[in-house]
Amino acid sequence: MTFLDQILKDAADELSATKSRRPATEIRGMIADAPPVRPLPESLEASFCLIAEIKQRSPSVGPMREQNVAEALDAYEESPIVRGISILTNNLHFGGSIEYLASCRATATKPLLRKDFIMEEYQVREARAFGADAILLMANVLDAARLAGFYDLARELGMQALFEVHTEEEIAMLPADVRLAGINSRKFKSDSGFVGAKGASDKDFSLDYGAFELAAKLPAGALKVAESGLSATNVGSVRGKFHAGLVGTSLLRDPRGIRPCLGEFEDALHA
Numbered sequence: 001m002t003f004l005d006q007i008l009k010d011a012a013d014e015l016s017a018t019k020s021r022r023p024a025t026e027i028r029g030m031i032a033d034a035p036p037v038r039p040l041p042e043s044l045e046a047s048f049c050l051i052a053e054i055k056q057r058s059p060s061v062g063p064m065r066e067q068n069v070a071e072a073l074d075a076y077e078e079s080p081i082v083r084g085i086s087i088l089t090n091n092l093h094f095g096g097s098i099e100y101l102a103s104c105r106a107t108a109t110k111p112l113l114r115k116d117f118i119m120e121e122y123q124v125r126e127a128r129a130f131g132a133d134a135i136l137l138m139a140n141v142l143d144a145a146r147l148a149g150f151y152d153l154a155r156e157l158g159m160q161a162l163f164e165v166h167t168e169e170e171i172a173m174l175p176a177d178v179r180l181a182g183i184n185s186r187k188f189k190s191d192s193g194f195v196g197a198k199g200a201s202d203k204d205f206s207l208d209y210g211a212f213e214l215a216a217k218l219p220a221g222a223l224k225v226a227e228s229g230l231s232a233t234n235v236g237s238v239r240g241k242f243h244a245g246l247v248g249t250s251l252l253r254d255p256r257g258i259r260p261c262l263g264e265f266e267d268a269l270h271a
């Protein structure tokens with residue numbers, strides 16, 4: 001079983017528990033009262049910037065540094081290079097929840113991306129109900145018809161979608177009018193690099209930076225996002241080919257704290 005198979009199986013279980021706790025009718029009621037959406041593409045457009053992530057842990061490296069996670073939202077709000085905030089809502093593998101996203105929404109002014117393994121329409125509506133401005137749609141999880149259908153639904157609800165790909169075949173599955181397209185350098189299809197919830201690793205064995213070379217093949221007109229494995233040291237190498245970098249681990253595990261690390265990213269991007 002690959003990394004992704006295991007996560008998807010667990011995520012499907014998580015989803016069915018959620019749906020029995022909070023039926024779709026309740027979600028529709030919440031949407032009627034939801035505050036307006038803040039557009040993520042417009043927020044990213046001006047110059048190379050970061051979508052900075054919040055998660056408690058990840059299956060590829062284990063726990064993040066607790067203090068960094070606690071300070072993340074405020075630090076991201078303050079930093080001029082952060083123009084969007086990605087919040088993992090998967091619980092078992094990343095320690096997140098949709099309620100946590102809603103609590104961020106209460107203070108955050110920057111657009112929020114719901115990062116999860118979206119498999120059903122329910123999760124698209126749920127994202128809007130709890131205050132997400134955009135959702136992640138993964139081309140290695142959904143077929144072309146569902147990628148397009150979930151995109152339509154997201155836009156009907158006022159949200160945007162970041163489409164995630166790893167290969168040229170996945171790029172071919174994307175709707176023609178995508179606004180946000182990301183290449184994930186993390187190899188979800190491998191069975192290596194999975195540390196599970198049990199421990200931490202110093203090295204992330206699941207990365208393949210070669211995937212970033214596909215940037216040139218992404219749909220014209222989309223803002224391009226480089227995802228995973230970025231640090232202040234290597235971010236300079238993607239800024240020419242991408243509009244934004246999606247960064248979590250290097251910020252959330254920096255032993256000096258999250259603000260010094262963000263400062264390093266700022267220096268790297270202004271250099």
Ligand SMILES: O=P(O)(O)OC[C@@H](O)[C@@H](O)c1c[nH]c2ccccc12
Nearest residue numbers: 184227228229230246247248249250
């Ligand atoms: O923590 P990193 O290596 O900086 O990566 C962030 C982000 O790209 C990664 O969390 C991610 C990208 N796509 C995903 C899909 C599901 C879960 C997580 C992800």
